[in-house]
Amino acid sequence: MSDEQKKVETEIDVDPFTRMMFGGPPRRQNTEENTESTSDKKVGEDYYALIGQVDSIMESVNKLKPMIKEFSPILKYFKK
Numbered sequence: 001m002s003d004e005q006k007k008v009e010t011e012i013d014v015d016p017f018t019r020m021m022f023g024g025p026p027r028r029q030n031t032e033e034n035t036e037s038t039s040d041k042k043v044g045e046d047y048y049a050l051i052g053q054v055d056s057i058m059e060s061v062n063k064l065k066p067m068i069k070e071f072s073p074i075l076k077y078f079k080k
Helices: 003-013 015-024 028-079
Strands: none
Touching: none
């Protein structure tokens, strides 16, 4: 028996109410293709989110740099 015939038989064995409520068995071919394309998109989105966060951290450091320079003599005094 071919794979297609087995799939058809398993779908027929499930009663209509169960099929209506929970759907049929998942199809592997479509999900594998979808997961590959969505995983590529997700990696790209994660990368851009990471770059955005690093950029915001660098902006914060640049804004705080003058203040740290002003307090550096005080910090040096406490170090001694």
